Amino acid sequence: MVAGLSRLFVAVQLTTEARHALADRVLAAAPGGLPGRPVPPPNWHLTLRFLGDVEAVGQDRVLAALDQADLGAPFTVTWGAPGAFPRPRRAAVLWVGADRGADHLESLAAATEEAAVSAGFPDEDRPFRPHLTLSRIRPEEDVTSLLAAMPPLGVVMPVDRIVLYRSHLGRGGASYQEIEEFPLG
Numbered sequence: 001m002v003a004g005l006s007r008l009f010v011a012v013q014l015t016t017e018a019r020h021a022l023a024d025r026v027l028a029a030a031p032g033g034l035p036g037r038p039v040p041p042p043n044w045h046l047t048l049r050f051l052g053d054v055e056a057v058g059q060d061r062v063l064a065a066l067d068q069a070d071l072g073a074p075f076t077v078t079w080g081a082p083g084a085f086p087r088p089r090r091a092a093v094l095w096v097g098a099d100r101g102a103d104h105l106e107s108l109a110a111a112t113e114e115a116a117v118s119a120g121f122p123d124e125d126r127p128f129r130p131h132l133t134l135s136r137i138r139p140e141e142d143v144t145s146l147l148a149a150m151p152p153l154g155v156v157m158p159v160d161r162i163v164l165y166r167s168h169l170g171r172g173g174a175s176y177q178e179i180e181e182f183p184l185g
């Protein structure tokens with residue numbers, strides 16, 4: 001970490017119920033554990049916009065922009081089928097996608113992006129792919145059979161706010177600190 005800078009991102013937090021239900025179902029689908037470096041369930045989240053290392057003034061600007069943003073009405077997400085980036089045969093990231101609610105997550109990411117740009121951040125040029133990261137795999141592995149054995153998780157979750165987080169990178173993995181939440185609707 002560079003002194004004076006905060007590593008920020010905006011995300012959808014899981015509800016406690018959804019976190020537990022997802023953890024149960026992932027464990028049931030992969031009783032031997034996930035390949036790679038699993039993200040501990042308390043850290044599971046869905047990133048809408050990664051902001052990177054930000055000075056205090058940038059943080060203030062993004063807080064103000066998110067306060068002003070039209071984030072739309074609350075909605076429901078159904079966590080569905082697992083998948084892998086860049087592809088199952090050479091997976092670097094194992095994730096869970098959203099079945100129902102993916103379109104709403106895209107709108108929410110677009111509103112977040114608009115707020116970030118109005119706060120002076122550069123455009124995100126990568127397309128938004130809503131996903132919840134379960135594990136990071138280095139070197140890449142073939143997870144085709146694991147994915148085939150993992151049914152859609154079918155966990156339903158309300159989304160009624162987004163959260164600005166500060167990430168602290170450490171040897172034992174990242175930890176996330178909630179800075180502020182912004183209600184939908």
Ligand code: ATP
Binds near residue numbers: 046133168170173
């Ligand atoms: P670690 O980096 O130790 O594996 P992490 O990726 O969870 O942990 P961060 O790197 O601080 O922690 O990332 C915070 C969130 O932002 C994560 O959801 C991560 O996937 C996402 N993220 C990080 N870098 C980028 C990036 N360049 N573009 C888009 N999202 C990113």
Ligand code: MG
């Ligand atoms: Mg990272």
